[in-house]
Structure formats: C-alpha cells, structure tokens
Amino acid sequence: xxxxxxxxxxxxxxxxxxxxxxxxxxxxxxxxxxxxxxxxxxxxxxxxxxxxxxxxxxxxxxxxxxxxxxxxxxxxxxxxxxxxxxxxxxxxxxxxxxxxxxxxxxxxxxxxxxxxxxxxxxxxxxxxxxxxxxxxxxxxxxxxxxxxxxxxxxxxxxxxxxxxxxxxxxxxxxxxxxxxxxxxxxxxxxxxxxxxxxxxxxxxxxxxxxxxxxxxxxxxxxxxxxxxxxxxxxxxxxxxxxxxxxxxxxxxxxxxxxxxxxxxxxxxxxxxxxxxxxxxxxxxxxxxxxxx
Numbered sequence: 617x618x619x620x621x622x623x624x625x626x627x628x629x630x631x632x633x634x635x636x637x638x639x640x641x642x643x644x645x646x647x648x649x650x651x652x653x654x655x656x657x658x659x660x661x662x663x664x665x666x667x668x669x670x671x672x673x674x675x676x677x678x679x680x681x682x683x684x685x686x687x688x689x690x691x692x693x694x695x696x697x698x699x700x701x702x703x704x705x706x707x708x709x710x711x712x713x714x715x716x717x718x719x720x721x722x723x724x725x726x727x728x729x730x731x732x733x734x735x736x737x738x739x740x741x742x743x744x745x746x747x748x749x750x751x752x753x754x755x756x757x758x759x760x761x762x763x764x765x766x767x768x769x770x771x772x773x774x775x776x777x778x779x780x781x782x783x784x785x786x787x788x789x790x791x792x793x794x795x796x797x798x799x800x801x802x803x804x805x806x807x808x809x810x811x812x813x814x815x816x817x818x819x820x821x822x823x824x825x826x827x828x829x830x831x832x833x834x835x836x837x838x839x840x841x842x843x844x845x846x847x848x849x850x851x852x853x854x855x856x857x858x859x860x861x862x863x864x865x866x867x868x869x870x871x872x873x874x875x876x877x878x879x880x881x882x883x884x885x886x887x888x889x890x891x892x893x894x895x896x897x898x899x900x901x902x903x904x905x906x907x908x
Contacts, residue, residue: 617629617630617631617633617636617639617640618630618631622711622714623714623719623722624719624722625696625697625698625722625723625724625727626697626698626699626700626714626722626724626727627697627698627699627700628699628700628702628706629699629700629701629702630702630703630704630705630706631701631703632703632704634655637654637655637701638651638655640654640699640701641654641655644668644669644692644699645668646666646669646671646692647666647667649664649666650664650666650669650671653671653673654671654690654701657688658673659675659686659688660673660675660785661673661674661675661782661785661786661788661789662785662788662789663789663792663793663798665797665798665799665800668694668695669692669693669694669800670691670692670693670694670798670800670801671690671691671692671693672690672691672692672693672728672732672789672793673688673689673690673691673789674688674689674690674691674731674732674735674786674789675687675688675689675735675782675785675786676688676689676707676735676738677738677739677742677779677782678738679742679745679775682771682775683775683778684742684775684778684779686782687702687703687704688702688703689701689702689706689731689735690702691728691731691732693724693725693728693800693801694724694800695724695800696724697724698724698727698728700731707734709734710730710731710734713730713734714727714730723802723805724802725801725802725804725805726802726805726808728801728805729805729808729809729812730808732790732793732808732809732812733808733811733812733815735786736786736790736812736815736816736819737815739779739782739783739816739819739823740819740822742775742779743776743779743819743822743823743826746772746775746776746826747826747829749768749772750769750772750826750829750830750833765837766834766837769830769833769834769837770834772830773827773830773831773834776823776826776827776830777827779823780820780823780824780827783816783819783820783823784820786816787813787816787817787820790809790810790812790813790816791813793806793809794806794807794809794810794812794813850907854902854907857898858895858898858899859895861890861891861894861895861898862891862894862895865887865890865891865894866891868887869883869884869887
C-alpha cells in the first residue's frame with residue numbers, strides 16, 4: 617500500500633490488496649457496509665453515507681484490446697478530509713485540476729466534485745473513437761463487406777453496452793449527490809454534481825444513439841449480403857435457363873427413332889441453327905429486360 621498526501625485535506629492511497637483495504641477501513645472506522653464495499657470492489661458506481669464518511673464508488677473506463685476495462689476509484693468524503701483509494705497510478709490531470717484552486721479554498725466536497733467531473737468526461741473520447749471507426753466501417757462495407765467488419769461492429773456494440781451499464785449507475789449516484797441526499801456532501805457543490813449529472817445524461821443518450829447506428833450498420837451489412845446473394849442466384853438461374861433449350865434440342869436430336877426424320881442433313885442443320893440462335897435470342901431478351 618502506497619500512501620501520499622496531496623495537500624492538507626487530500627490523502628491518496630494506491631493499493632490492489634484486499635487486506636490493505638481492510639486495514640484502511642479499520643483505521644478510518646468505517647461501518648460494516650462501507651468496509652465491505654471498499655474491499656469487494658463491485659465495479660458499480662454508488663454512494664453510501666455513514667456517520668463520519670461518505671463512500672463514493674466510481675469507475676474509470678479504458679478500452680484495452682477488445683474489452684472495456686474499468687478502474688475502480690473510491691472516494692471517502694469526510695467533514696475535513698477526503699481519501700481516495702485506487703489501483704494503479706492516479707491520473708495526473710486530476711491532481712492538476714485540484715491544484716488550480718487555491719489551497720485555502722479547497723474543501724473535501726470540492727475535491728470530490730473535481731474528481732467526479734473528470735470521471736464523467738472519460739466516457740466521451742471512447743464513444744467518439746467508436747463513432748469514427750464505425751463511420752469508416754460503414755463506408756467500407758458498402759463496397760466490400762467482410763466478416764471481419766461484422767465482428768468489429770459486434771465488438772463495439774458490446775463495448776457500448778458495458779459503458780451504458782456504468783453510466784446508468786453513475787447517473788444514480790450523481791442524482792443523489794445533486795439532490796442533497798447526503799449531509800457530508802456540501803450543498804454549495806451540488807451544482808457541480810448537477811452539471812456532472814447532465815454530462816452523464818448526454819453521454820447516456822449518445823451511447824444509445826451509437827447503439828442504434830451500429831444496429832443499422834449491421835442491418836445494412838445483412839441487406840448488402842442478401843442482395844449480392846440474390847444477384848448471384850439470379851445470374852445462375854439465367855445461365856440455367858439459357859441452357860434449357862439446348863439440352864432439349866440435343867436430347868430430342870439424339871433419340872434414335874425411325875419416325876424422327878433426323879437422319880437427313882437438313883434436320884441436322886436446323887437443330888444446329890436452333891442451338892446457336894435460341895440462346896442468343898434469350899440473352900438479347902434478358903439484356904433488354906435488364907435482367908443481365
């Protein structure tokens with residue numbers, strides 16, 4: 617467990633071990649519910665208020681390979697102190713935003729508001745990246761649809777579904793902070809929480825819009841594939857139709873009956889002319905009807 621003091625009111629703890637979190641919970645005197653949430657790392661944004669501390673669970677999203685990875689960030693908001701617990705290094709931008717305020721004006725609720733606002737903003741770059749890639753895939757699929765592109769669309773759709781679950785839980789947490797539900801969160805900073813809630817709500821709407829676009833792209837892919845398959849079947853049907861009279865004439869001419877006058881040179885010439893002329897006439901008719 618690595619602990620650093622950012623300023624007079626902010627204590628930052630970096631740890632990945634449940635045992636370290638248990639020790640921290642005992643040190644701060646957290647009640648059972650808050651201690652259990654701190655140790656379990658539920659990957660769900662929520663806020664739980666106790667007598668001395670307000671526990672706020674946040675999830676920082678990050679896309680690695682094909683999956684959305686959530687980094688847990690826990691805030692313990694007290695009357696005169698705030699403690700942040702997380703795995704890995706805390707983003708320097710958070711510290712820079714806090715340091716832009718004068719140390720005398722900083723309060724635990726203000727620091728929490730800055731961290732929450734930063735967390736909400738992390739969803740937008742991921743969604744914008746998915747939007748740009750989706751546009752490129754749609755343009756490519758109209759020309760040469762491939763199975764790999766469909767797999768990518770399904771991957772992005774799954775990522776958006778994961779992000780949507782996190783944003784919904786985050787909106788519930790922000791709704792409680794902005795409505796004055798928690799006494800330990802200073803009412804002067806409810807406006808910050810309300811702004812973050814509006815940002816999260818717009819992010820949620822953008823995710824739903826992107827999911828609809830991805831669904832439309834998949835439908836477009838299936839439609840293109842179906843149309844190409846129909847075009848192939850149409851061409852094969854036309855080829856089969858063209859060879860039908862040829863097969864009939866060759867079958868008729870090959871019947872060895874005395875009643876059929878095919879022993880003469882004239883009959884042979886007529887059949888050969890029909891074998892050549894009929895397919896040409898049929899192809900001319902198909903082209904005229906724009907079937908070919």
